[in-house]
Amino acid sequence: MKVAKFGGSSVASAEQIRKVAAIISEDHDRKIVVVSAPGKRDKNDSKVTDLLIELGELSLATGEAESELQAVLERYRSIAEELKIDGDIITLIETDLRERLATNRHNPGVFMDSIKASGEDNNAKLIAAYLKSTGLNATYLNPKDAGLLVSDEPGNAQVLPEAYDQLIKLRDHEGVIVFPGFFGYSPEGTLVTFPRGGSDITGAILAAGIQAELYENFTDVDSVYAANPNVVNEPVEIKRMTYREMRELSYAGFSVFHDEALIPAFRKGIPVCVKNTNNPSTSGTMIIAEREYFFNPVIGIAADDGFSTIYVRKYLMNREVGFGRRLLQILEDEGLSYEHIPSGIDDTSVILREHQLTDEMQERIIDRIKNELHADDVYIEKDFSMVMIVGEGMHNTVGVSARATAALARAHVNIEMINQGSSEVSLVLGVHQEDADRAVQALYEEFFGASDGTIQ
Amino acid sequence: MKVAKFGGSSVASAEQIRKVAAIISEDHDRKIVVVSAPGKRDKNDSKVTDLLIELGELSLATGEAESELQAVLERYRSIAEELKIDGDIITLIETDLRERLATNRHNPGVFMDSIKASGEDNNAKLIAAYLKSTGLNATYLNPKDAGLLVSDEPGNAQVLPEAYDQLIKLRDHEGVIVFPGFFGYSPEGTLVTFPRGGSDITGAILAAGIQAELYENFTDVDSVYAANPNVVNEPVEIKRMTYREMRELSYAGFSVFHDEALIPAFRKGIPVCVKNTNNPSTSGTMIIAEREYFFNPVIGIAADDGFSTIYVRKYLMNREVGFGRRLLQILEDEGLSYEHIPSGIDDTSVILREHQLTDEMQERIIDRIKNELHADDVYIEKDFSMVMIVGEGMHNTVGVSARATAALARAHVNIEMINQGSSEVSLVLGVHQEDADRAVQALYEEFFGASDGTIQ
Numbered sequence: 078m079k080v081a082k083f084g085g086s087s088v089a090s091a092e093q094i095r096k097v098a099a100i101i102s103e104d105h106d107r108k109i110v111v112v113s114a115p116g117k118r119d120k121n122d123s124k125v126t127d128l129l130i131e132l133g134e135l136s137l138a139t140g141e142a143e144s145e146l147q148a149v150l151e152r153y154r155s156i157a158e159e160l161k162i163d164g165d166i167i168t169l170i171e172t173d174l175r176e177r178l179a180t181n182r183h184n185p186g187v188f189m190d191s192i193k194a195s196g197e198d199n200n201a202k203l204i205a206a207y208l209k210s211t212g213l214n215a216t217y218l219n220p221k222d223a224g225l226l227v228s229d230e231p232g233n234a235q236v237l238p239e240a241y242d243q244l245i246k247l248r249d250h251e252g253v254i255v256f257p258g259f260f261g262y263s264p265e266g267t268l269v270t271f272p273r274g275g276s277d278i279t280g281a282i283l284a285a286g287i288q289a290e291l292y293e294n295f296t297d298v299d300s301v302y303a304a305n306p307n308v309v310n311e312p313v314e315i316k317r318m319t320y321r322e323m324r325e326l327s328y329a330g331f332s333v334f335h336d337e338a339l340i341p342a343f344r345k346g347i348p349v350c351v352k353n354t355n356n357p358s359t360s361g362t363m364i365i366a367e368r369e370y371f372f373n374p375v376i377g378i379a380a381d382d383g384f385s386t387i388y389v390r391k392y393l394m395n396r397e398v399g400f401g402r403r404l405l406q407i408l409e410d411e412g413l414s415y416e417h418i419p420s421g422i423d424d425t426s427v428i429l430r431e432h433q434l435t436d437e438m439q440e441r442i443i444d445r446i447k448n449e450l451h452a453d454d455v456y457i458e459k460d461f462s463m464v465m466i467v468g469e470g471m472h473n474t475v476g477v478s479a480r481a482t483a484a485l486a487r488a489h490v491n492i493e494m495i496n497q498g499s500s501e502v503s504l505v506l507g508v509h510q511e512d513a514d515r516a517v518q519a520l521y522e523e524f525f526g527a528s529d530g531t532i533q
Numbered sequence: 534m535k536v537a538k539f540g541g542s543s544v545a546s547a548e549q550i551r552k553v554a555a556i557i558s559e560d561h562d563r564k565i566v567v568v569s570a571p572g573k574r575d576k577n578d579s580k581v582t583d584l585l586i587e588l589g590e591l592s593l594a595t596g597e598a599e600s601e602l603q604a605v606l607e608r609y610r611s612i613a614e615e616l617k618i619d620g621d622i623i624t625l626i627e628t629d630l631r632e633r634l635a636t637n638r639h640n641p642g643v644f645m646d647s648i649k650a651s652g653e654d655n656n657a658k659l660i661a662a663y664l665k666s667t668g669l670n671a672t673y674l675n676p677k678d679a680g681l682l683v684s685d686e687p688g689n690a691q692v693l694p695e696a697y698d699q700l701i702k703l704r705d706h707e708g709v710i711v712f713p714g715f716f717g718y719s720p721e722g723t724l725v726t727f728p729r730g731g732s733d734i735t736g737a738i739l740a741a742g743i744q745a746e747l748y749e750n751f752t753d754v755d756s757v758y759a760a761n762p763n764v765v766n767e768p769v770e771i772k773r774m775t776y777r778e779m780r781e782l783s784y785a786g787f788s789v790f791h792d793e794a795l796i797p798a799f800r801k802g803i804p805v806c807v808k809n810t811n812n813p814s815t816s817g818t819m820i821i822a823e824r825e826y827f828f829n830p831v832i833g834i835a836a837d838d839g840f841s842t843i844y845v846r847k848y849l850m851n852r853e854v855g856f857g858r859r860l861l862q863i864l865e866d867e868g869l870s871y872e873h874i875p876s877g878i879d880d881t882s883v884i885l886r887e888h889q890l891t892d893e894m895q896e897r898i899i900d901r902i903k904n905e906l907h908a909d910d911v912y913i914e915k916d917f918s919m920v921m922i923v924g925e926g927m928h929n930t931v932g933v934s935a936r937a938t939a940a941l942a943r944a945h946v947n948i949e950m951i952n953q954g955s956s957e958v959s960l961v962l963g964v965h966q967e968d969a970d971r972a973v974q975a976l977y978e979e980f981f982g983a984s985d986g987t988i989q
Contacts, residue, residue, distance in 0.1 A: 235849075328851075328878050336878075340848055392796055393691075395784075395872070399865045405858035414854045418874045421956025422784050422792075476942030478951060483939055486932030495934060495953040495960075500877025504951075 080109040081293040082280030085116020087354035091159030109254045111280040114196025125196045133192035160207045170199045186231040190270045197257035205255035214252030220261045227261035234269040244286025277338035285341035295354045301362040303377045304521045317363045322376045325503045329379035329465035374470025375524040380513045384461040385431035390424040390454040407445045417496045462513035464506045472501040488519035536565045537749040538736030541572020543810035547615030565710045567736040570652025581652045589648035616663050626655045642687040646726045653713035661711035670708030676717045683717035690725040700742025733794035741797035751810045757818040759833045760977045764970050778832045779820045781959045785835035785921035830926025831980040836969045840917040841887035846880040846910040863901045873952045918969035920962045928957040944975035
């Protein structure tokens, strides 16, 4: 039994949905199909989810958004017409959307979650109808009916353990289930979405729930690559990698797979395969629990920008029990999460994602650190990138950090921060944002320059 | 006007004290002489401070320690006799010691501080008497009379800012002042000691207090070396280094200079010179505010052992605002200070000095992290060394970390942790304790292998 998830570009048009149908018909083990909202058909196109956000926000603000509603319906209509699906489906989608627009207007968080989630939900209904029209025994299933219970955090839901007691029953379902990604329901019955990109999460939860033999994640690339193809020319394809490697890479900027999506699959030991809807005969990338890493201690190089550093210096800081805790308390009071805390004897830095920091917050933080912690010096620096080298073999292979730092030295990239020591599978190098691409290219050349195009 | 501090080995015997007298007579700018307690005369000898600790502890425990008292007096007596100082000095020291032994017995902290500090105090009296006997205008000065006010933390005193208002008056003193190192007095008049090795601190405070042109720190080596001579064969001599470099190196294991001692000198911009009592004509090591670092980005390699790592793993840790703060709170509740906190996505480690950790404390910490923070995995690993590469030029020189990590790779030393990013002058590499010497040797060879014996 397999769960197959199709991303936005795989279900963006009638042509793409025909490929999905072919993929499903080809393997009868593909019992659960998780779908995203229609994505972009070409570079200049809009994703349905973005249209829905526009629609929802305008409707809340002005009470009127008819042309935005029609733009959404038009996307479904063009697909339905080309696929020659019964016209009733569009009426059904329109009714559903108008109902959502009329409900929960007093609660913008819940309202927007419901509008956004309609992209996946209605696309699942449409795809189920199409599959049925091709003669397949396919049914749309709503997450509420399936028992996909999640925590009540709009836009940030987490699956609740009791959901799995319900989901296991889907094993007994006859035929193919078409399931919308991206959302579940709270125990009180409210629709709540996962973080964006959350259809991957839905797929992983269902795969774990039915104890699938495989979770297939269909996207628009042949595999996961060892580096970002926009930065490195024709990077090698990764054939096999571990959950931990994928999770670290996606956290550090690999967009192919949502970084939290792997956890349910990992916990139940479900293998994950990343495949290409447009080229389904290629084997893709298998994500599994363990791999041989003797020949490839490093599997990928990722980079993410937009980091700031809060630098704090105080003489005899290291003698002051509680200094670090009080520093983190100040950040916590502002609701900030941090990434790394490199520390010297008399100084410490906190590295965090800068989108969290408003100007006002920065002033408050600096003032509090100066006044409450009596720091000698405090300042905030911006525009850092975190470059991450990931690989299961790193921890036990002497010399990975040597090769990495030498490669950056050759490329004249100054290393502002190094963090190694807690994660066994990654090494983080902080560099100035303008050096990030050059850093990734140099590291790629060092670890993959001699490769023949794929790594096992 | 100069302050000259003489360490334990420089005042261990009559022969050594004659050298001290010659050094003082030679330069009339040496107006304040800070002395330690008599140190070891040879490898198998005892330091007077250790004899005093034995004496104090036994006296407190049993009320009787006459032979221990005689052992201390015997050290002073042998010096006084050989130097032909008036016999009254020994009577004076004996009276002083018996008085200390009879006072503050209800308060062991204050009692022990007073007993320990007598080593420096009585040695200062003895040396002042000797200098006077040679015809020098020398006076013993008690820290209370000088106004050396410190915080009331037994064994861990810090100078109070108001002390400097008094100490400046010492500039007007006629002749040479002989001043005992290691202790001051609280505003309430209680004797309080600095951390051990604190005579360096006294010297630095006095140098700052009288705005000396130079603080000379006389010891038993010709200079500060770029690495521990017990680990590296004939390491190069450092001729000039900055305060920050010295402070980081001494924190990381260089025993030549107490790591907190530099701060008063640094704050007032007093240059510090480390010189050899046994070879006073060599220039020694100058410690100053700035140096040219173009040719020597790295100035020294230190290593210190006895570190433990508390490893904590929890899925989605990085999403949990406050996790790090709550982790540090648990350590703070146990009174623990930490050194580094390397962190991954789902895991973090806290590195701390393991002498702080009792077995019971470890159990409590692990339990609390599991139960209160709901961590998936927690364990403590021991026997790590922190190897520190120090140099003003490190931050702006591309490739220092590359050379360091490559050197360790060649020496087959696995790097367990790297911390770079907060301090601009150091890079910390965590290694297993058994690899530490090999790591220092490899790094020394990399950064100093081609040197001709000294670095500027």
